[in-house]
Amino acid sequence: xxxxxxxxxxxxxxxxxxxxxxxxxxxxxxxxxxxxxxxxxxxxxxxxxxxxxxxxxxxxxxxxxxxxxxxxxxxxxxxxxxxxxxxxxxxxxxxxxxxxxxxxxxxxxxxxxxxxxxxxxxxxxxxxxxxxxxxxxxxxxxxxxxxxxxxxxxxxxxxxxxxxxxxxxxxxxxx
Numbered sequence: 001x002x003x004x005x006x007x008x009x010x011x012x013x014x015x016x017x018x019x020x021x022x023x024x025x026x027x028x029x030x031x032x033x034x035x036x037x038x039x040x041x042x043x044x045x046x047x048x049x050x051x052x053x054x055x056x057x058x059x060x061x062x063x064x065x066x067x068x069x070x071x072x073x074x075x076x077x078x079x080x081x082x083x084x085x086x087x088x089x090x091x092x093x094x095x096x097x098x099x100x101x102x103x104x105x106x107x108x109x110x111x112x113x114x115x116x117x118x119x120x121x122x123x124x125x126x127x128x129x130x131x132x133x134x135x136x137x138x139x140x141x142x143x144x145x146x147x148x149x150x151x152x153x154x155x156x157x158x159x160x161x162x163x164x165x166x167x168x169x170x171x172x173x174x175x
Contacts, residue, residue, distance in 0.1 A: 065099070065109065065147040065158060067168045077170070084146045085170050087139035092173040095145055097121075097133040100165040102157035108150040113137055120150070128159060136173065145170065 066083035075088040087093065099121065101107035106124040110117040111133045121131030137145065147168065160166040
């Protein structure tokens with residue numbers, strides 16, 4: 001401190017670049033800890049985004065619908081050969097699906113969580129129709145989610161093309 005005419009004058013403090021960097025690291029660390037406590041993950045884990053690439057898939061009794069073209073499978077949770085999403089970590093997951101029926105045909109599907117039906121979709125009428133699923137599940141590691149035909153949908157057809165009419169997506173909302 002300096003004195004001038006009996007008045008104390010404080011020296012101006014200009015923080016160094018190193019000091020500012022240390023302070024920023026502390027603030028970032030505090031933010032990350034807060035985010036973890038609040039179960040907020042800003043990375044946004046996308047587990048699955050897939051589509052049916054082929055033109056039609058015949059739906060037989062209790063057959064699991066398989067989406068054969070993956071856009072995203074970050075956590076390797078979806079198995080193309082089985083059509084089953086398996087939760088890689090516990091948490092809250094959002095799933096959505098749009099499935100199109102063949103023109104003027106009905107289609108009856110269910111969304112399954114492990115061995116339990118959770119939602120149904122039924123399409124009927126002239127032209128191509130779409131059925132949808134939009135659900136949130138609290139999953140444990142190893143829980144399975146998939147779309148399956150109803151026991152009465154023998155021979156019905158799911159339609160898709162290069163326009164990606166039939167899709168299935170799932171992602172982790174929070175841990």
